[in-house]
Amino acid sequence: MSISTVKESDAPALSLIAAHSHISGLGLDENLQPREVAQGMVGQLNARKAAGIILKMVQQGSIAGRAVLIAGPPSTGKTALAMGLSNSLGKDVPFTVLSASEIYSLELSKTEALIQAFRKSIGVRIKEETEIIEGEVVEIQIDRSLTGGHKQGKLTIKTTDMETIYELGNKMIDSLSKEKVIAGDIISIDKASGKITRLGRSYTRARDYDAMGPDVKFIQCPEGELQKKSDVVHTVSLHDIDVINSRSQGFLALFSGDTGEIRQEVRDQINIKVAEWKEEGKAEIIPGVLFIDEIHMLDIECFSFLNKALEDDFSPIVMMATNRGISQTRGTNYKTPHGLPADLLDRSIIISTSNYNANEMKTILGIRAKEEEVELSNDSLALLTKIAEETSLRYAANLISVSNQIAIKRRATTVEIQDIKKSYTLFLDARRSVQFLEQFSDQYIDDKGSVALSRSGVVPMDTSA
Numbered sequence: 001m002s003i004s005t006v007k008e009s010d011a012p013a014l015s016l017i018a019a020h021s022h023i024s025g026l027g028l029d030e031n032l033q034p035r036e037v038a039q040g041m042v043g044q045l046n047a048r049k050a051a052g053i054i055l056k057m058v059q060q061g062s063i064a065g066r067a068v069l070i071a072g073p074p075s076t077g078k079t080a081l082a083m084g085l086s087n088s089l090g091k092d093v094p095f096t097v098l099s100a101s102e103i104y105s106l107e108l109s110k111t112e113a114l115i116q117a118f119r120k121s122i123g124v125r126i127k128e129e130t131e132i133i134e135g136e137v138v139e140i141q142i143d144r145s146l147t148g149g150h151k152q153g154k155l156t157i158k159t160t161d162m163e164t165i166y167e168l169g170n171k172m173i174d175s176l177s178k179e180k181v182i183a184g185d186i187i188s189i190d191k192a193s194g195k196i197t198r199l200g201r202s203y204t205r206a207r208d209y210d211a212m213g214p215d216v217k218f219i220q221c222p223e224g225e226l227q228k229k230s231d232v233v234h235t236v237s238l239h240d241i242d243v244i245n246s247r248s249q250g251f252l253a254l255f256s257g258d259t260g261e262i263r264q265e266v267r268d269q270i271n272i273k274v275a276e277w278k279e280e281g282k283a284e285i286i287p288g289v290l291f292i293d294e295i296h297m298l299d300i301e302c303f304s305f306l307n308k309a310l311e312d313d314f315s316p317i318v319m320m321a322t323n324r325g326i327s328q329t330r331g332t333n334y335k336t337p338h339g340l341p342a343d344l345l346d347r348s349i350i351i352s353t354s355n356y357n358a359n360e361m362k363t364i365l366g367i368r369a370k371e372e373e374v375e376l377s378n379d380s381l382a383l384l385t386k387i388a389e390e391t392s393l394r395y396a397a398n399l400i401s402v403s404n405q406i407a408i409k410r411r412a413t414t415v416e417i418q419d420i421k422k423s424y425t426l427f428l429d430a431r432r433s434v435q436f437l438e439q440f441s442d443q444y445i446d447d448k449g450s451v452a453l454s455r456s457g458v459v460p461m462d463t464s465a
Contacts (some may be wrong), residue, residue: 014439022371026084028052040367041084043292043360044077050351051085058089058289058317065287065315067306069295069345071322072353075393078321079193081353082291085319094237094316096121100297111305112261118309119239119267121316122287127232127372133166133189134228135159136202136221137181142173157187172196186219191227225258236316237284241270271314295320296339300331303341308377310347320348361388361396368397374404375414395448399423 002101010352027038034045043047047070052070069080086095096117121403138386142153153168155176168176175196181187188197200217246262278281294300295424309315327339336342356364362385369376376384380403388396400459403419412419428436437444442452 002237014287020083020146022367022438023080023083024085025088026052026081028088032056037363039084039087041077042367043356043362044081044353047072047077047081047351047353048084048458051081053318054319055085055088058093058287065312066312066317067310067344067348068319069322069338069340069348070349070353073355073384074323076353076355078292078323078353082293085289086291089289090224091126092123092235092400094121094123094287094288096288096316098290099303099363100291100294103302104296107302110299110302113265114305116239116242116262117292118291118312118316119242119314121239121288121290122238122314123235123288124238124241124277125284125286126236126277127282127284128232128234129229130232131191132230133191134199134222134230135186135226135311136204137183137185137187138163139183140176140181142168157226158291159224159225159226159348160380162226164226186221237288238270238274241274242267244272254359274314285314285383289314289319291319291321293321296322296324296327296330298327298330300341301345303329306327306348307344321448325399342398356393358385358389361393364393366402369400372401372404374400376400377414377416379417380415383417385418387424391431395429399427402427 022040023155025039025041027035027041028048029035032049034041034048034052036042036045068080072078082097086097088096098117103110103117105113109115137157138158139154140153140155142151143153151170151173153173155166155168155172157164157166171194176192179187179196179198181196183204186202187200188199189195190197200219202221203218205220205453210227239404242262246266274283274285278285308317310318322338322340324337326337326340328334329336329339329341333340337345340348362381365384365388366376366381369381384399387399399420400415402423403415406419407413407415410419445451
């Protein structure tokens with residue numbers, strides 16, 4: 001028996017393509033008018049324009065504590081709309097994605113899970129003033145003991161106006177060695193943390209070396225004083241501050257993974273402190289967006305909590321998505337529109353999505369094929385569009401990668417009609433699966449436990465036990 005081994009270099013590179021990885025924004029122009037096809041978004045012009053207005057209000061910081069409901073049939077781009085909004089907001093504005101079923105946990109209560117999601121969606125931009133030493137390194141002298149344990153040294157650093165010699169300890173010597181700082185480098189030293197940053201090399205030392213790497217950056221020697229004051233901005237979420245202050249290990253608690261329940265007293269103290277920072281101009285609150293998918297999965301207790309949480313001073317914009325029509329509100333005996341109670345619906349502004357037409361489906365399938373690096377012929381793309389019309393857009397999109405594997409097997413670079421047909425026969429859509437179940441229903445176990453295990457007849461379930 002032979003064992004074959006695959007070298008690491010021979011393994012294909014991992015390339016994960018998600019359902020909405022092709023979405024890079026809402027596809028709007030500077031006047032918030034939606035383009036027909038842009039940034040991965042296709043169609044749904046009214047819904048995208050409405051989301052663009054929400055986007056602009058979030059960026060201006062003029063809206064918070066509002067509820068937005070995206071309602072529409074399945075496979076009409078509700079989650080894509082939220083992802084487009086997230087990418088358009090940028091990295092500074094918090095955007096938290098939560099599936100409604102995620103809050104049901106044995107470790108956290110439902111309200112605690114929602115509170116943490118709310119707090120993750122509120123950013124705090126903290127400004128602090130630090131002192132830095134910035135200049136050109138003239139000389140570094142490091143003296144080591146014979147055992148190598150004790151080190152001491154001197155650092156001579158200058159600007160165009162002055163020059164100073166600093167005594168170095170073990171920590172600073174290690175930092176300089178780690179950054180590979182040499183004479184002629186222009187560095188920045190944070191006095192509070194001792195962090196050393198190489199900014200580049202001085203123009204006066206440009207002729208000292210015959211060959212330099214392409215990543216070497218030449219800059220002018222700094223002017224003025226060696227010690228300067230600099231404003232440093234940190235952006236964290238309220239939840240990060242909660243975790244740091246509720247655990248004994250402080251900042252390292254962010255990496256422990258298990259946050260657990262956080263006492264309300266801790267959050268109240270943090271809210272007071274953040275409000276003080278805001279008044280003093282040390283901090284700026286950034287209301288973000290909390291996106292809750294499949295909102296109809298929440299129960300009446302969660303909906304009651306949302307009503308109260310939306311009135312809080314530290315509240316983000318809550319975007320919700322659902323594909324339900326008139327359905328039962330979980331935890332009650334009555335039916336409501338979209339499965340949401342009337343008081344929460346009254347607080348929400350509703351964005352509606354509608355089914356795509358054939359041309360829009362064709363464009364979306366073409367975009368997905370490019371994202372998955374699959375080359376489709378014109379006929380195969382037309383066939384996929386026809387399949388999407390008769391089944392669903394998701395099913396047709398799933399056939400792209402499957403058909404590509406069939407094409408690769410016959411050593412073709414382009415997916416043809418025969419590959420689409422083969423994958424269509426191999427994998428059933430929901431409608432054909434239901435027809436199969438109805439045709440062979442006696443061969444499946446029904447809700448009474450009866451099943452035809454053989455051709456001789458149905459074997460009933462013994463309920464006498």
